[in-house]
Amino acid sequence: MKFDQLAQEAINELSTLQDFVRWAVSRMAEHEVYHGHGTDNPWDEALYLVAHALNLPWQLADNWRSSKLTRSERERVVDLLSQRIHEKVPTPYLTGEAWFCGKPYLVDERVLVPRSPIGELIQARFSPWLPGSAEPARILDLCTGSGCIGIACAHEFGNAQVELLDISFESLEVAEANIGMHGLDDRVFALQSDLFSAASGRYDIIVSNPPYVDADDMAELPKEYRHEPELALAAGDDGLDLVRIMLAEVREYLTDDGIFILEVGNSFPALQAAYPQLAFEWPEFEHGGHGVCVLRASDLDVLTEELTTGA
Template sequence: MSSFTVAQAIAWASSEFSATSDSAKLDAEVLLLHILSKPRSYLFAWPDAHLLDEQYTQFITCVSRRVNGEPIAHIIKEREFWSLSLEVNNCTLIPRPDTETLVEYALSIELEETASVLDLGTGTGAIALALASEMPNWQVTALDFSVDAVALAQRNQEKLAINNVTVKQSDWYQSVAGQCFDLIVSNPPYIEEDDEHLLQGDVRFEPLSALVASDEGMSDIKHIIDKGRAHLKPGGYLLIEHGYQQAIKLQQYFAQMAYTNILTIQDMSGCDRVTLAMWPE
């Protein structure tokens, strides 16, 4: 039995995180609950409970990793998205709350009850699984170039028992040649190669291939828009998440590629985050 109580462990870890985290106490609590395998109520009910020696050692290790900047999600191997608990690792992006903007708007579009949906660059499977969980009659295809990401998304699908999603390895549209969809969604790489934010925060621990695109962050977006014309049914929609300064470029490129009904949606912070367009009927 260690000398650390629950309350002391949280206080110590919070002080360790105070210089580098805006949510020091929450970070400490999340890590400790992960080690203890307890609900959050345990922290308030048993503040004087002592950590076992093994728990103490694990907690020290986790705190050290967090002090070095490693994302909480990577340490506990889990992230919640759209109320779904997803396994995460360093092979792909950690799902962000801002991406729920795309999910929310996609669900607001009036589609056929048995709509066919394509998620490009699925990563953890977050977007595809969120949409499929809300619309069990939709048939969702989730693609990713990374074999490791495909395996991760498949594990999340199996764990959540969401059966209307098919996860495949693919270089963008390659594995769905000849297929057309009612809705295509994507959170592709869109950060410029020399963006200073790549040296900050959680993105330092995420693969550059899932973050960075050439042509000022627009190369993958342009490919999705261009080739999407051959994969959308008449009246189908394409929704793309992007950087907060890229909306005008997306709108212009959508128009150049003959899409209509072009609209940009803001995220919870009021930043331009998702642009959509319709392939004309």
Template sequence: MAYLLGNAYFYEYSFKIKPGVFIPRPETETIIDVACDLFKDKTKPLKILDICTGSGILAIVLAKIFTNSKIIAVDISEKAVNIARENISLHKLENRVNVLRTDIFPDKNENFDFIVSNPPYLTDVEMKNIPDEVKREPFQALYGGISGMDIIKRIIDITPRILKKDGFIIMEISPHQVSYFRNTDIYGLEFFGIFKDLYGFQRVVVLKSGANN
């Protein structure tokens, strides 16, 4: 339906949506809620990274909430980057949200107060059982490899190098992947917590930069 209408709502804001770009889900709003709980001062000049931005919803809503923030949003999909730029223009945030077409985030000289991501995390089994309407959405925005962890592991691998001391990464995951994140100290990150979505599923993991960052 969102593709037919050309728009979708997320966190009460309207966004442009086109075929070939992932449709926003209410579960993802948990990322915003967690960020707001972790960073109480909404006027602090935070530097934020949004990995796998899709239509730009997380970056845009965070920019509206954290009024002095600067945000970089990245995605490998040209269609996603184009629609994200349209949405940034729609919400008049061109001076604070910058979208890059890139794979994960290659610039290790950048440092962020926190990172958000809704990466592709569906497994082989989950992909075989998704509803027909979801099958119309872009494969690369859904499929995370056999275990659903391919992109997630790459994000976790780079995070310690681009996260400030006492920074956080807030990431959407499958409830089936929760146990993996309790051992992230091997990556130089500390497990902070798991948060449930509005349906009661464990949906968002939070990791904190380790003592060596």
């Protein structure tokens, strides 16, 4: 039976909010929907989409789930679910919103969907690498995309000036909209930049979730990821095309007590193999995620010495 026929049956025969949540879960399983953009299971995603289509909060009390839908509401719900299931559009692109560090961000297909485990480090104020009483004056979010990482840092460190750098003018439009939505225009600034080209002076924290997907992983990405900008994902055969440039230059922009937080995902074995001289620290995450390293400014001095001596 074709999906269109099933969709029409759902509109004609289902009635309650819970009916459509259950129906969506079944169809997601049938069509092998991949959950990797803010949820890890079909139940949460189905509830979020159904609630959004009905202009309701997704944290619904149980008694709301038995509410009956009008025909126009049923059609609206099925249309949204069809885009998710049939076209494999990630849920945050359908709703225009993603949550990061407990706050909402505007998103669309100009930027990656926020999901970095770096958020856990921000909420821990980068402890133990940053002293508990430390109040960084300047923070740089390199390859910022939606701006969620830098903006979350601004929320956590209330006196810091934060710069958001990205090569994509389209992504910076989204970042600027998020700066405004979060009311941070006075100390968070978005700048177009080819990596560090627009950076100036030194920063206490530099954090980056750059493109790091290697060629093999790019070839096997689920269809959902094809809706995201390839510029923000692909990074050559080993995933380190941009990371190599960043590591060669980052020490110049760090204060002597500064830290560099870098996400490389599945490319972490390639990074360790390419830089055996660096003392990478790899945090473990309570809420999932991997491939994020922390380097202190002093750890990076070895690269500066190698460049100076030609070793």
